[in-house]
Amino acid sequence: MTKKKNRFTVGWLYPDLMNIYGDRGNILTLLKRAEWRGLDARAIDLGRGAAHGMEDVDVFFFGGGQDREQALVYDDLIEIKQEPLEAAVANGSVVLAVCGGYQLLGHYYQTAEGERFPGIGLIDVRTEAGKKRFIGDVVVDTTLEDLKPTTLVGFENHSGRTFLGAGARALGRVRVGSGNNGGDGTEGCVQGGVVGTYLHGSLLPKNPHLADYLIRRALSRRGMAELAPLDDSIELAAHAKILERAQPRAGER
Amino acid sequence: MRRTAAVWAGKATGALSRLSGLGGGTTLPGDVARAIDPTILRKLTGDLTEGSILITGTNGKTTTARLLTSIFEGMGKRVVSNRAGANLIFGATAAALRSAGPDGKLRADWGVFEIDEASLPRAVEEIQPRIAIVLNLFRDQLDRYGELEKIAKTIEAALESIPEGAQAVLNADDPRVGEIGLGLGRTPLWFGIEDPVVAMRKLPHAADARTCPKCGASLRFSAVYLGHDGIYECPNGDFARPSPGVAATDIALQGFDSVGMNIGETRVELPVGGLYNAYNAVAAFAAGTVLGVDGQYMAERMHGFTAAFGRQEKMDFRGRRLVLVLSKNPAGFNETLRTAVDMAGATHFILGLNDRKADGTDVSWIWDVDFEQLAGRAQVVVPAGKRAHDLAVRLKYAGVEARPPQTEPGRALDDLISVTPEGATAHILCTYTAMLDIRAELVRRGWAKPYWET
Numbered sequence: 001m002t003k004k005k006n007r008f009t010v011g012w013l014y015p016d017l018m019n020i021y022g023d024r025g026n027i028l029t030l031l032k033r034a035e036w037r038g039l040d041a042r043a044i045d046l047g048r049g050a051a052h053g054m055e056d057v058d059v060f061f062f063g064g065g066q067d068r069e070q071a072l073v074y075d076d077l078i079e080i081k082q083e084p085l086e087a088a089v090a091n092g093s094v095v096l097a098v099c100g101g102y103q104l105l106g107h108y109y110q111t112a113e114g115e116r117f118p119g120i121g122l123i124d125v126r127t128e129a130g131k132k133r134f135i136g137d138v139v140v141d142t143t144l145e146d147l148k149p150t151t152l153v154g155f156e157n158h159s160g161r162t163f164l165g166a167g168a169r170a171l172g173r174v175r176v177g178s179g180n181n182g183g184d185g186t187e188g189c190v191q192g193g194v195v196g197t198y199l200h201g202s203l204l205p206k207n208p209h210l211a212d213y214l215i216r217r218a219l220s221r222r223g224m225a226e227l228a229p230l231d232d233s234i235e236l237a238a239h240a241k242i243l244e245r246a247q248p249r250a251g252e253r
Numbered sequence: 254m255r256r257t258a259a260v261w262a263g264k265a266t267g268a269l270s271r272l273s274g275l276g277g278g279t280t281l282p283g284d285v286a287r288a289i290d291p292t293i294l295r296k297l298t299g300d301l302t303e304g305s306i307l308i309t310g311t312n313g314k315t316t317t318a319r320l321l322t323s324i325f326e327g328m329g330k331r332v333v334s335n336r337a338g339a340n341l342i343f344g345a346t347a348a349a350l351r352s353a354g355p356d357g358k359l360r361a362d363w364g365v366f367e368i369d370e371a372s373l374p375r376a377v378e379e380i381q382p383r384i385a386i387v388l389n390l391f392r393d394q395l396d397r398y399g400e401l402e403k404i405a406k407t408i409e410a411a412l413e414s415i416p417e418g419a420q421a422v423l424n425a426d427d428p429r430v431g432e433i434g435l436g437l438g439r440t441p442l443w444f445g446i447e448d449p450v451v452a453m454r455k456l457p458h459a460a461d462a463r464t465c466p467k468c469g470a471s472l473r474f475s476a477v478y479l480g481h482d483g484i485y486e487c488p489n490g491d492f493a494r495p496s497p498g499v500a501a502t503d504i505a506l507q508g509f510d511s512v513g514m515n516i517g518e519t520r521v522e523l524p525v526g527g528l529y530n531a532y533n534a535v536a537a538f539a540a541g542t543v544l545g546v547d548g549q550y551m552a553e554r555m556h557g558f559t560a561a562f563g564r565q566e567k568m569d570f571r572g573r574r575l576v577l578v579l580s581k582n583p584a585g586f587n588e589t590l591r592t593a594v595d596m597a598g599a600t601h602f603i604l605g606l607n608d609r610k611a612d613g614t615d616v617s618w619i620w621d622v623d624f625e626q627l628a629g630r631a632q633v634v635v636p637a638g639k640r641a642h643d644l645a646v647r648l649k650y651a652g653v654e655a656r657p658p659q660t661e662p663g664r665a666l667d668d669l670i671s672v673t674p675e676g677a678t679a680h681i682l683c684t685y686t687a688m689l690d691i692r693a694e695l696v697r698r699g700w701a702k703p704y705w706e707t
Contacts, residue, residue, distance in 0.1 A: 012673035016463060016471065020392070020400070022617030028650045048471075066400040072469045136614070155615045202620045205646045234649050237658075 003228045005222065008034040008215070010043040011057035013081065014065070014073045017047075018101060021157065023063030025202025026096065029211045030059055037228050038217075051130045058218035059094045062101030065199070070100050074117070077104060082120045089122065092221030094193040094214050098203060102188075102196035103127045103160055123191045124167030127160045129131040130182070134158055137246040138199055143170070147209050151175075152187075153207070153242035154199025162198075163206030164189050171197055176246040193217055206242065208235040257357035259290035259486040260297075280339045281468045284345030294342065295379045297349040297359040298370075303330065305364035305380045306540055307373070309389025310424070313533045314340060314367035315561050318523070320537035320554075321365045322548060327554045330362040332407060336561065340369045340378060340646065354638040359435035370404045373411040384540050385415050386422045388532065390429040391480050392618070400445070401429065411435045420543045422536065425497040426482040432466045435495065444539040445497035447514050448504045448514075450482060451528060452476035457587055457623060467491035479528055480584030499539040501531050508597030509576055511679075519548035523555050525565045527592040529585070563688040570700045572675035580682040581612065583621035590626045593680050601664050601673045602631055605638040605683030605691060612684040616640050623650040633672045633679075637665035638687035662687075 010030050027043055033199035034041035044053050046060075065073065086240065089095060097105050098110040108116045134157060140152040161181035164170060170180070170186030179187030179198065188197035195214065208230070216227050263286030286293050289293050298305055306321060307555050308314050315336075322334045335348035345366045352361045368376040370390075377385065387408060392401055412421050412433065425443035434441040440579040456477055465487035472492075477483040486493040501521075503515035509526040516538050534555060541551045554611065560566055566577040578593070580586040594601035604624075608614050624647055627634060634655045636644035641658030648655040656672075659665035673679050683691055695701035 009594060010504070019621075022620035025620030025647075025650070026619070028620070032650050066402050067320060068402050070462070157615060200617050201615070202617055205620070205650060206643070234642075234645050238646045241640075241642045 005041050005224075006038075007056075008039040009053075009057050009059075010041070010220070011046050011054060011060045012043050013046045013060060013062040013101065014069075015045050015182065016075075017069040017073055018063045018065040020064050020066060020069075021099065021200035022202045023098065023200065025059070026061055026063070026204045026211075027207070028060070029044075029202070029204035030215060033211050033230065034215055035170050036230055041219040046081065046176065047079065049071065051182070054081075054088055056092070057088055057093055059096065059214050060085065062095065062097040064099030064101060064103065070104070085120070086122065089193055092149075092193065092218070094218040095122070095195065096204075096214055097194070097196045098104075098200055099158055099198055099210055103162065105194065105203060106162065106195060109160065109164075120175070123194050124165035125162050125189050125190055125196065126165070127162045130159045130161045132159065132182075134178035134182055134198075136177060137242060138179065138187065139175040139243060140172035140177075140179070140199070141175055141248045142172035142196065142210075144172070144190060144210070144213060147213060149209065149236070149239070151238055151239070151243060152199065152203075152207050152210060153246070154197075154201040154203050156198045157200070158198050162196075167191055169193060204237060206224050206238045208232045255290045256293060256296050259286040259293045260350055260353045260357040261280055261355075262286055262289055263293075263347065264353070267347065267351065280341065281605035283294050284352050285344030286350055287343065287346055292379075293302070294346045294349060294379075297346075297353055298364050298380045300359035301361055301364050304363045304530070305366060306384045306386065307376055307382040308365070308367045308386045308388065308536075309373050310369050310386075310430075311370070311391040311393045311582060313388045313529060313536070316533040316564060317536050318365050318367040319547040319561055320558060321339065321540060322363075323558060324537065324541055324551055325363045325556045327367070327550070328546075331334060331360065331365045333359065333361045334365045335367060340367045340372070342372050342379070345376060345380070352675045356395070370408060373408055374414070377411045377414055380522060381416050382419055382424055383416075384420050385412060386536050386540055387412070387424060387430050387433070387586070388478070388536055389424055389427045389482060391582055392593070393497060393582040393613070403579075405429050405433060409436065410438055419439055422465065422539050422543065424536065425480065425495045426478060426484065426531065426532075427474055428481060428485050428494070431494055432492070435492075442497045442499065442543060443497040444499045444535045445494070445501075446478050446504070446528075446535065447484075447500045447502050449476055451504045451506065452474055452478055456481060459594050463562070465489070465492045479532070479588055479665060482532070499542055501535040504528070504531055505676060506592075506596055507568075509578070509592060510597075517548060519552050521552045521555050524558055525560045526596065527565075527588055529588050550676055563683070563692060568695070568701055570695075570698075571670065571671050573670070574678040575681060575695075575700075576678060577681045577688065579681070579685065579688050581684050583618050586622040586682065587626075589682050593682070594626050594630050597678075599678065599680045600630070600632040601669065601677060601679040602633065602643055603635045603637050603669050603679070603681045603683070603691070605662075605665070605681065605687030606636075606640040607638045607684050607690065608640050609686045612686050616643050617641060619647045622647075625651060628652040632654075633669070635659060635665050636681065637662065637667050638690070641665075662690045666691070666694060666698075
């Protein structure tokens, strides 16, 4: 019983297909930071056909993939993963979705020709294809409660334009970079325990405060609210380097 | 007339660039000459008495080009080659300009050009190669190239347009290259490795192309040599590795000192190490085979081979030995780490990461590299380069105790020297421009030659 209580489980959706932008960094960061707090941390692979153990997952991670791979996970996501994922989230599990994963959790993705591919609608966002690709460093001022520092840093590389509905709020406002759609100044979304974003780099290693937010939120459903502080000087030095070097790109607000 | 003007302007630019210490003049002359005559490369390569070979792929282009150059030069042929990694169309043009005479004519027999994946269609069109070699397709610089799939499609279209009678020489072990070759309108010559002893059983994390192009099933590997290169098949029987016509067997790995292999009846010993160099050797050997070059002769030339700058370059400094190993993407870095730790017994390191255009401005990929290989085995690791701080975080999460990050190459070298005992060897694994920065510092201190002289 205590053994299970001490366990921390990360569920990695399609690790072999949706891992294009060094997404393993997010997994490693979640696992190590849980381990350093004395938790028994493990990751389970939720590849095509797999749904076993999803109810035990504390944090799901859904990364980005190439078009070819994204097409290969599409049916499986709807047929095998949607139901248990919704159930786990309703039960307090946390989700971090980056880039392609972020888009697939929304209502739909609309191509340049106007064709709509429905997502699973876990978050109130919709995405449309754009012409220009947004590529480069991003600095976000986040409004997520109790995050210190209040900045998030990462790298974006996407042509989709994502717009938030009334049910989702932004993860933050872009100081540098394009964010959700290059127009309204928002980046990412937060809806209950689901966080979606275009930031990779990887995201969590240079934003340990966001990693801890996800871990804390997931554990709180099991009555474990406190996380012992860690020495984050190496992570925050890398975070500070990005703040220092990131300059607004030509043609941006 | 225009051609002669273009040649002269280009040559003058190259001389100025070297004199002013700006660099080796490896691409700028190409820019200048092409502005005067956009067809200059087509005209110059048309003068070659034998023809051209183009080499593309993510890793190994420079070494493979150098091997072929050495083979041709040993036959008394005059070779034009874009050395020093200047592998865009401008670099190829600059190389041709250097060998052009005052009359604007190219006096050479062979052109051996390494070509950036994205530049291949243009290079094929302008150079009209006799042989096109595709080494591998790994994820690399997603910010610049876009996704792997886009590159694969670009290469496929370029290979479809090589001249009639030209030969595609392709790596059978790379599933994405295999897919390209099996869909071509002509039969490629396949090369590969057949040696279960040096294979891994499982795909590393950095592998990319792992699904069947026909049914989408995950490919089954019976051997993995490097990245996603190995012996693979679709579990539903829709796709399988083509059988290589030229294969390396009985491979003997000796750290960074050498790699030996049998290719057909010939024993080849290459004085640079690592399994990735076995691929470069067998690719060059396959191209030579197409041209009817004697195998034993090629083996002799390979035996006397010297590496290009920063590619397992070895030098001595103050009683210590330095080995410089270019490591520019997950597949490459995993292999150089594996060779260093498992085979060369390396314990002292500088790891260098830059994010200039030539390195890729997105450094996410370091999270796909298995730096965990260093944990408990490396004694000293100095994170260096413009993105040294990112490497420091990566190493922390890999369980590797590292020195403080050093963004200045001189400081990184000083720190390494201060903790490396005399008589010991240190390995410097760096991305492209991080290697240039470290090398420039070594040149400044008189420990290495300028890169355009290597």
